[in-house]
Amino acid sequence: MSHAMDQETLALHDAVYQQLKRVIDPEVGQSIIKMGLVYDIQVNGGDVVVIMTLTTPGCPLGQSITRGVEGVVKELTWVSSVHVEIVWDPPWTPAMMR
Amino acid sequence: MQRARPANPHAADGTPPFPLPGEHFAAALLWLALGAAGLVVVAPSLAEGDFLSPRVIAVTHCFTLGWITTSIFGALYQIFPVALGVPARSVRMGHATFWVLQAGVAAVVAGSWWRLPLGIAVGWVLLFLAVGGLSWNLLPQRRRATRGRTLGLYASAGHMALGLAMFVVAARIGAALGWWPLDRLGFLVAHAHLAVAGFATLTAVGVGSRMLPMFLLSHGHQEWPLRWIGPATGAGLTVFSAGKLLRLPALADVGGIILALGMGLYLYLAAGYFRHRTRRPLDPGMAIVAAAFGYLALAVLLGLILLALPGFRPTLIAAYGLAGILGWVSLLIVGIYHKIVPFLTWMHRFGTRIGEPGIPRVADLTSIPAAWVTASLYAGGVALLVLGALTGRTFTAVAGALGFACGTLVLLGQNLYLAVRR
Numbered sequence: 001m002s003h004a005m006d007q008e009t010l011a012l013h014d015a016v017y018q019q020l021k022r023v024i025d026p027e028v029g030q031s032i033i034k035m036g037l038v039y040d041i042q043v044n045g046g047d048v049v050v051i052m053t054l055t056t057p058g059c060p061l062g063q064s065i066t067r068g069v070e071g072v073v074k075e076l077t078w079v080s081s082v083h084v085e086i087v088w089d090p091p092w093t094p095a096m097m098r
Numbered sequence: 099m100q101r102a103r104p105a106n107p108h109a110a111d112g113t114p115p116f117p118l119p120g121e122h123f124a125a126a127l128l129w130l131a132l133g134a135a136g137l138v139v140v141a142p143s144l145a146e147g148d149f150l151s152p153r154v155i156a157v158t159h160c161f162t163l164g165w166i167t168t169s170i171f172g173a174l175y176q177i178f179p180v181a182l183g184v185p186a187r188s189v190r191m192g193h194a195t196f197w198v199l200q201a202g203v204a205a206v207v208a209g210s211w212w213r214l215p216l217g218i219a220v221g222w223v224l225l226f227l228a229v230g231g232l233s234w235n236l237l238p239q240r241r242r243a244t245r246g247r248t249l250g251l252y253a254s255a256g257h258m259a260l261g262l263a264m265f266v267v268a269a270r271i272g273a274a275l276g277w278w279p280l281d282r283l284g285f286l287v288a289h290a291h292l293a294v295a296g297f298a299t300l301t302a303v304g305v306g307s308r309m310l311p312m313f314l315l316s317h318g319h320q321e322w323p324l325r326w327i328g329p330a331t332g333a334g335l336t337v338f339s340a341g342k343l344l345r346l347p348a349l350a351d352v353g354g355i356i357l358a359l360g361m362g363l364y365l366y367l368a369a370g371y372f373r374h375r376t377r378r379p380l381d382p383g384m385a386i387v388a389a390a391f392g393y394l395a396l397a398v399l400l401g402l403i404l405l406a407l408p409g410f411r412p413t414l415i416a417a418y419g420l421a422g423i424l425g426w427v428s429l430l431i432v433g434i435y436h437k438i439v440p441f442l443t444w445m446h447r448f449g450t451r452i453g454e455p456g457i458p459r460v461a462d463l464t465s466i467p468a469a470w471v472t473a474s475l476y477a478g479g480v481a482l483l484v485l486g487a488l489t490g491r492t493f494t495a496v497a498g499a500l501g502f503a504c505g506t507l508v509l510l511g512q513n514l515y516l517a518v519r520r
């Protein structure tokens with residue numbers, strides 16, 4: 001039963017991950033996944049928390065990217081709420097690009 | 099992990115509505131066009147070293163006040179709230195200072211061109227009001243800032259230098275009225291350095307400390323020069339200006355050397371931004387910025403030569419001014435326009451649509467080949483202008499001015515295309 005639950009959570013997690021690939025940094029032209037901006041995705045039933053960073057504090061795209069993340073994740077029918085949490089530690093570096 | 103403040107920290111960024119920076123950038127481009135046209139007219143005077151002629155002064159202020167100051171005000175209204183996390187006090191005041199600034203610039207430029215002292219006086223009064231209005235609107239917000247201390251400090255220092263540059267103008271008006279004696283050349287040199295090396299460059303250092311690493315995706319560069327550029331430039335400018343105004347050449351020389359040291363530190367910092375960039379091939383905008391730093395280095399070199407050589411050397415002074423005002427500050431702003439205007443346009447049109455299919459990238463909004471044409475015309479145009487002034491060749495200077503004007507035409511075309519494209 002527990003194994004089945006883990007598999008299901010993993011699938012939901014992967015669905016969110018795939019959605020986030022659609023969020024493109026318009027300046028760099030790459031997805032926030034490829035840029036290594038997403039640190040963690042937490043799925044708890046229909047509640048999704050995306051823990052991510054930006055290339056620099058005060059990034060002018062911050063609000064747009066946050067909205068974009070919320071928008072694409074909400075497209076998943078099973079999602080009831082999305083919370084995007086911006087963190088600065090560890091700070092983003094280009095080495096995080098995939 | 100160190101968590102940021104609740105939810106989305108950018109929700110309270112307080113960036114102004116697009117029309118506020120937009121109107122500044124549009125007006126600045128028109129001043130650039132007027133300045134570029136005027137440059138063709140005054141290029142022969144510049145080749146002769148006649149930089150004190152009223153028309154040269156009018157064209158110079160088209161660039162310094164119309165193009166550079168309007169651009170800086172627009173950029174500050176956009177960047178200050180984002181970088182410091184505090185909004186401007188009043189958007190309405192921002193629009194008001196914009197119109198007062200435009201009226202002031204028009205009066206100073208027209209008054210200088212047609213030799214109308216009243217127009218110049220009215221213009222400077224309006225400019226005092228505009229600068230005071232922007233300072234009231236933005237700079238005290240620094241106390242509430244949650245981040246961006248360096249940018250705030252440099253913007254404030256830049257505006258102090260601008261205030262001093264304008265105070266020197268007031269002293270010149272007093273001298274013209276016979277209230278006190280003032281050496282005209284000394285006044286002009288002090289005024290120009292406070293405005294260009296003080297206001298424009300110190301503001302560029304602060305704004306650039308956020309924007310250049312962001313546009314270049316530069317990481318791992320040294321930050322320590324930022325602690326010293328401001329003090330060195332400020333001290334150098336103060337001592338240099340005092341030496342020029344009080345006719346104390348030795349004092350001016352010492353100030354000039356300290357100022358050159360400050361600029362040298364900035365060049366070292368900027369070289370670090372470029373060396374540590376992740377985005378290896380330079381796009382046209384950043385290539386123009388790199389060219390601007392090259393012209394800053396040239397201006398520092400010409401300035402040191404002027405300090406070392408005795409006597410009055412008008413063509414060398416003209417070349418120095420061209421390298422500093424057109425090569426350094428103007429090209430820097432042209433380069434930043436290539437980045438910031440498409441970006442703001444993108445934010446205005448698509449900022450709420452990230453993640454939707456078919457959304458263009460910022461780079462898709464502009465023509466890269468046209469941007470390279472602009473870069474070549476500007477960099478080459480300024481090179482010919484400086485060469486024309488150094489060698490006293492009118493043809494070379496006029497060719498350079500024409501190149502600069504053609505670059506401006508292409509830049510205007512690019513921005514017009516950006517404005518009407520859907």
